[in-house]
Amino acid sequence: MTKKKKFKENFLRNIPLLLMALPGIVYIFVLRYIPIYGIIIAFKDFRIHKNGFLYSLMTSKWVGFKNFEFLFKTQDAKIIFRNTIGYSLLFLFLGMIFQIIVALLLLEMTNRRTVKVYQTLIIFPHFLSMVIVAFFVYVFLAPNEGVINNMLMAMGFQKIEWYMEPKYWPYILTIVTLWKGTGYGSIMYLATITGFDQELYEAAVIDGATKWQQTTNITLPLLKPIISIMLILGLSNVLGADFGLFYQVPRNIPMLNPATNVIPTFVYRALMNMGNIVMPAAAGLLQSVAGFILIIVANTVVRMINPENSLF
Amino acid sequence: MYRNKWLILLVIAAMVLAAALTGCAKENPPTSGGDTGGDATDKPPGEPPKVEDLPMVDIIWYQIGEAPNGSDVMLEKLNEYLAEKIKVKLDLRWTEAGANYNEKMNVIINSGEYYDICFTSNWAAYYFELAPKGAFVALNDMLPQYGPELLKVITEDIWEGSRINGKNYAVPVLKDMAELAVLNVNVKYAEKYGIDYKKLGDDINLVTEALEKVSAEIQEDPNFIPIINYPVGGAHGQTALPYQQIIWPFGVAWDCKDPNFKPDYKVVNILETPELAELLNIIRGWNEAGYYNRDLMAPDTGRDFYTDGNWFLDWYGYFPYHEYSQSLSLGYKVDVVPTTPQKKTTASLTGAMHAIGVVSDHPERALMFLNLLNSDPVVRNFVGYGVEGVHYDLVDGKVSFGDRSPEERYSPWQAMLGNNTLLYLLENEPEDKWEFFHNYNNNAAISPILGFFPDRTNIDTELTVMNSIINEYERYLWNGAIDPKVKLPEYIQKIKEAGGDKVINELQTQLDAWLQTR
Known part of the structure; x- marks a missing residue:
């Protein structure tokens, strides 16, 4: 049977299923794929025209990479990129470790309440x-009036100007992130581990394995695929950062910038008092493209090591 | 092969669809009134059109400010009047100020959504950003025919403030057209500590002395604030400097206190001037002495200092006679001390305007409406006070709310709506209010670079980077929360590295060219 014929047969047989999927496919195509066309705005000097947005988009002048320049022209560019990537990786790996630990601990509790x-x-x-x-x-x-400074002073130490010293902020931001994200992130691992075959553990117990040995020899190896998938997906957001965490929590205080300035906060400060839609689009595109490349690279690496653990 | 073909097909399909959508937008402009500007061509130019011949059209007007109570009732009555007068049905859409209005208008304008009139200014729905991008209709050619009253009501020097490359893209709202930073004084404390507050505007050292005296009050009332600072950062101190900004922090020297001042039109970075450093040092001193509300870096608690009443000074933007209205509504006496003469600048002339969207199908009818709004007291008082007998009563020609509770009143953001001098007076306002307005506006010192607005094209990248630096430092420098001796040089250095000299050169070139054309 030729390929073509096979396709036709498959197609005919699955018509009901395909019809069921059709609304979803159309929805995604119309609302998610067609608008991608709009990313050309990042390369344009956008002018508003009477005939509507698409016409304005098409007729605006091409300016190449000019809209991206502001991201690199600042003296702080190095710090901003270092912070963004550094924090992303730190949060990704540390977050994952904590999430797995919490999931494991929760599993060991016997009282459901x-x-x-x-x-x-x-x-x-x-x-x-x-x-x-x-x-x-x-x-x-x-x-x-802060709790920590009051405690320090009560114990006879000097108080610390937390909002003046950038050196404390990598720790503060990490603690906040872990406090906020660990519980939610652990659900995924909890669900995965609950799904493991219990007979493996029963067999291990009979062979006299301790809890620790069960964890290192059964749970972690079985978790490998989900860990690698989460890593690959997490890497896609390496140039992104939680705006609220880096802007609201350090209170936008300039002294803390060496430790808290990331791409989203820089873009926000640069464009906050303007009606410019093109430069944010450029920054967003850069982040997405970098994320896309990282996903592909990470996936390729994982596939080279062990094809079963790769995402695609 | 087989997979590739699919991919190509997909891309082609996407492109065809996108092209088709573009075509749609081009061929089907929304026609609410059934007319696409044909009336403009039928008449000989220069004559206002005859109302009988005009078709009825809908006008969508986006205005800043929360929708006042009873807006629907007002619109219904107003539309009866407008239908007769200029055959327009007005759809007035209110949006709260701040980020809401900005973001909403930004999306509407950039995405090409339909509207006819929108509020614009240098601080919301950014006129100088959007107009050069082609968002608004140039009015100059239409004005003699469709806005003859506007040309009479709004004087040439006011039009000049919002002119970009010889074109006006918006109708300025007539209000206080000069800017002035004043010290709001809570008179109670001035009297208690024997401070001659009227003199405070003469010398900033007197302010420091007064603050020192009055800060003794903190012993009695720990919540007392000698001078208010807002968490969002208020930079009214900037207007006290003998410089006029073009784009902050760049500007030219101008001492508005000296009527014989000869400007040299040399663009400088105001941050590098000794006057600014001195002022920041003084402000830093105030902060270190604890004169500001405590803990400037604390989150905004939304505390209403004015309602609490235990403050002494506030560096504030003036609105003529606000000392009267504030004293009345607060129940204690507030007075003002100007720190400079009032100034007419590009910014002060562009604080409130109405632009006609380039997407509008009947810009000339929208202009006719704006013409009426700014010249016809009936229309202006409708949008300003609501319906007589429902929202207010006229007693001896003045507006009285009678026993209507504040919730029952129709109270929009009045000053932004249109020619304010057409409004009835409130029952407690002095008879000479508008006279005072005119004097205030006419006696203002006029900025040497009034009407100059730079073209950002060549320096857009640099200015964007600088904007990020400015938003980093300004807020904490102007309330003394950070030490200017350390942070100001750092700030200046960063501006320089971001291309400060290039921007100065570009601005200088443009300014010189502009001076040639004057």
């Missing part, structure tokens, strides 16, 4: 807006 309570408590921060988190952090770190 306490598990529910713990789970709810650690997932809760995920639903808080960064603006509110910024208030929480301020309550702890405020120069005079």
